[in-house]
Amino acid sequence: MHSEVVEVKRVFIGAGCNRIVNNVSWGASGLVSFGAHNAVAIFSPKSAQILTTLPGHKAVVNCTHWLPTSKFLFKAKGLEQHYLLSGDADGAIILWELSLIDGKWRQVSQLPQSHKKGVTCINGLMVSQTEAMFASTSSDGTVCVWELVFPLTSRGDCKLSCLDSFSVGSKSMVALSLAELPGGGGQIVLAMGGLDNKIHLYCGGRTGKLVHACELKGHTDWIRSLDFSLPISINGEVNNIFLVSSSQDKAIRIWKMALVSSVSNGHGIYKKEEMSLSSYIKGPVLVAGSSSFQISLESLLIGHEDWVYSVQWQPPVEMEGNAYYQPQSILSASMDKTMMIWQPEKTSGVWMNVVTVGELSHCALGFYGGHWSPNGDSILAHGYGGSFHLWKNVGYDNWLTQKVPSGHFASVTDIGWARSGDYIMSVSHDQTTRIFAPWKVEASLQDGEFWYEISRPQVHGHDINCLAVVHSKGNHRFVGGADEKVARVFEAPLSFLKTLNNATLQKSSSDDVLNGVQILGANMSALGLSQKPIYAQAVNEASERNGTDGIDTLETIPEAVPTVFTEPPIEDQLAWHTLWPESHKLYGHGNELFSLCCDHRGELVASSCKAQSAAVAEVWLWQVGSWKTVGRLQSHSLTVTQMEFSHDDRFLLTVSRDRQFSVFTITRTGSGEVSYSLLARQEGHKRIIWSCSWNPHGHEFATGSRDKTVKIWGVEKESSVKQLLTLPQFTSSVTALSWAGLHDQKNAGILAVGMENGQIELWSLSYNRADDGSITTPGLAAALLVRVDPFICHASTVNRLAWKKSEEDHLSMQLASCGADNCVRVFDINVVE
Known part of the structure; x- marks a missing residue:
């Protein structure tokens, strides 16, 4: 095993966007x-x-x-x-x-x-091809200006x-834009705005010492976004530059800065512009070096119904002969769930809203920012739910939604592979459960598989801490546990099963499952707790009913329309039309649920909750199907942090904040009764034990702790537990473990170790064998196989690791992970012999 090389490749990263302008x-x-x-x-x-x-x-x-x-x-x-x-x-x-x-x-x-x-x-300016200037603002009230030479x-x-x-004083600035002023004087202008509702303009030379030049008043609430155009040619002279500003007062203002005098040629010529309607409001004069600019309010754009968080000029477009010109076109994004494109009308020059996108989304709860693609044919928004929304102009201002990456926008607490291995399921403190899968395309169209979020089974009113995928035959099911005392059981609806067939290119291979499922999908509840089923026969009635009463009250939530997708769904569809119905609630725990696991036959689910006392720290056993309580296992005095059944389902291992681990023997009688007994309990580590994992081919298991160690233990003769090995001390708390078996029994497989600093390491475990092939004591040896490259690891705590159960080729395996950096990750692990 030690001579082998292991390659780790990134297959997929799912992550939501921080909800920040x-x-x-x-x-x-x-x-x-x-x-x-x-x-x-x-x-x-x-x-x-x-x-x-x-x-x-x-x-x-x-x-x-x-x-x-x-x-x-x-x-x-x-x-x-x-x-x-x-x-x-x-x-x-x-x-x-x-x-x-x-x-x-x-x-x-x-x-x-x-x-x-x-x-x-942070906002920057390319002064030349190899020189940039940029400025940064902070809530500490300072502004820094930097130069970067490529x-x-x-x-x-x-x-x-x-x-x-x-x-800039106590009212901090939250928006800025830098530009080079026209007129050839090499002067830089910095505009910034924030909590005092004014736009402050600073000027200076290329050396970057800036002086306060003037301020622009007009907005009546915080200024949220500023963007300078490039110098714009009017009547053949490039003497003008425009600044667009947006505010929480829902308005957008376009300011014109026109060069009025320049003393560079010896005599100051003051060119008075002919009075036009557009310059009816004279603003201040900006003096920059030897030039002066008259500022006027060019236009006031009213159209958004909520705070306008961002405005941006369309990037310059290439003309023939390497010339560039900047279209008069502005993109705005608002908390009113829309983005708008504004352009001046050809004849009157009055700025109008020419495109509006996004107004149909129930779920976005507003946009935090909007961005142009470099060639101006696509626009991107990021929203309240950590989500992206992308529209592409497919011709004649016909803007169509495009696929974007998606993921959780808070810590991802648990992850599990489907029984079939076709998808992974994750739960998060963002109160959602999500399913990610490789969406296979007919081989001729693309190389490699791309992963997408294909369903959002649960959108909840509490942070979700744990999940267990049920491994028995029949329909896809999972149990979820959140910051409430109830565990909830979900079952896949028909719409998901058909979507999954499309994603995996299976031409409805699981017909036996499809025939038995009567439920198309699920509806959201008003408080975001229970999700009610939508039955196949009820859909026709609903469509007739909805036509009559258009009364919109707080209790009514738009009806979900369970949909079968033939390509990966986008945010709106995910949040609304891909819910799974809840089939059971499991009552019993005294506190918020903390961990869940299912046995390998899919007959038992174990659950634990947050606990400060032995009575509350019980592990409950539930029978899959009837969902009756069949056991309450007592052993720990504080929260049980993780549990796992051995691969032959004879033992249940639990680890806890109380630094102990316990091994229970689970016996099933022929009549389906379950009995259990505590085989061993001992203090395993000096600090909290965060995680545990069984050897898939034996009765050895690993425990990982805040004390930065991983220990390997063995169940001896089914009567006691003995320590076999301690891995060398890690650099950070060990927060996640997952043990994968290799198909040749000579080796004890690969242990994946995840840490609080986000790092993942793979260790190979092998049996010590004497010359005659018998196993010598102490049984196991460990060697570091690979430290996964930090650029594909997590950027903070790894919360869970899970190997995909592979039937076929053991030399290529897949490992899924989730972490406090809001990311879900999938890695290809190839053992090169």
């Missing part, structure tokens, strides 16, 4: 960056897959910003590296470098003496320097 950026590289808890995630809109996550932040990521962004695509030609900035809730800013040739990332540096409190916005060769290093840092 300024979190998302669409780069000139074509890739989108966003914060997923304390990781920076990168996704490709072309494949709708998350490509990687960048570990390094110790706090939640608030904002990301590409250099160059889609706005500066025309300056990105010939660049071999692109850069990405990310700022977090502790005030740290990290600079990352992406090599476009091989797609590899590296952390270049953490910016020195950054902010004392959370970073609220390397000339792919092996060179970039140079980063802080040009200026100044305080």
Whole structure:
């Protein structure tokens, strides 16, 4: 085993977007960056897959910003590296470098003496093809201005320097935009806005020392977003630049800055513009170096019904002969669940809303930001549910929704593979249960399989802590446990079974299951607790009934329409039309549920809850099917953190906060009765035991603890437990374990170890054999096979690891993991002999 090499490849990452304004950026590289808890995630809109996550932040990521962004695509030609900035809730800013040739990332540096409190916005400007300036704001009331010089060769290093840092007082700024002023003076203008409802303009030269020039008043609530256009040519002279601003006052304002005088040629010529309707409100004059700019309110755009969180000019479009021009087109995103595109009317020049998308979504609860693709044919929003929404202009302003990655927007607490191995199911503190699966496409269309979220079986009113997939024959079932005393049992509806057939390209192979299922789907409840079934025969009646009374009260929630999908569903469909009906509630525990497991035959489910006393720390056993209580196992005095049945279902192992583990013998009589007895209980570790896992081919098991150790134990002669081995101390608390068997019995398989710092290691376990082949004591030896690359691991605590039960080739296996970084991950593990 030790001579083998193990390759670990990323197959899939599912993650939701932090629910924070300024979190998302669409780069000139074509890739989108966003914060997923304390990781920076990168996704490709072309494949709708998350490509990687960048570990390094110790706090939640608030904002990301590409250099160059889609706005500066025309300056990105010939660049071999692109850069990405990310700022977090502790005030740290990290600079990352992406090599476009091989797609590899590296952390270049953490910016020195950054902010004392959370970073609220980062915005940059490409001054030339190899020089950028950017500014950052923070809730500590400071603004920093930086310069970044790109390397000339792919092996060179970039140079980063802080040009200026100044305080803006107690009203912190949450939006900013940088631009180079027209007129050839090389002057930089910085606009920022925030809690004092005013837009502050600062000016300065390329050295970055900025002085306060003037302020623009008009908005009556917090300013949320600012974006400068590139210099715009009017009547052949490129002397104007526009600034668009949006606010919580629901309005969008477009400000025009027109060059009125320049003393560069010796005599100051003051050109008075002919009075036009558009410049009826004269604003202040901005003095920048030797130039002056008259500012006027060009337009006031009213149309949104709630806070407007973001506005963005469409990126410049390439013309013939390498010329670029910027369309007069603005994208806005609002908490009213819509994005709008605004353009001036051809004849009158009055700005109008020409496109509105998103108004149908029941579930988005509003958008936090909107972004243009580099070529302007797609628009992306991120919403309250951590979700992305993408529309593409397929021609003549016909904007159609596109596939996007999705995932949880809070810590993912538990994960399990389907009995068939066709999908994984995850539960989270975001109060949802989600199913992710590889959506197979006929081989001719694409290479490799892409994973998507294909169902959201449960949308709940409590944080969900644990789940157990039921492994018995028949329909797909799972049990979920949340911050309530009841465990809930769910059964797959017909619409899911048919969707799964489409995803796996099975031409309805499981007809025996389909015939027995009468339930099409489920409806959400008003409080988000029980999900009621929708029966096949009831659907026709509902459609007739809905036509008559259009009374909308608090209790009525739009009827779900259980749908069979022929391609991966999008957010709206997932949140509404893919629920599973709840078939049973399991009452008995005294506190919030904490862990669940099912035996390998699919006959018993064990459950535990949060506990401070022995009476509450009981493990309950439930019979699958009748869902009767068949046992209450007493042994621990604090919360049982994880449980697992041995693979022959003869033992149940439980580990607890009380630092003990227990092994129970489970006996089944012919009549289906279950009896149990405590075989062993002992203190296994010096701190909380977080996780445990059985050897699939034997009666050995592993325990992992906050004391940073993993110990291997063996059940001897079915009467006692003996310690066989302690693995070398790990660098961080061990929070997840999963043991996979290899099909040749010479080896005891591979143990996957997940830690609090997000790292995953794979260890090979082998039996010590004497020359004659008999096993010598102490039985087992362990060796580190591989430390998984941090760039494909989690960025904070690994909560659960689960191997896919593979029947066929043991040299290629799949491992799923979930973590506190909101991510669900799937890895391919190939043993190269």
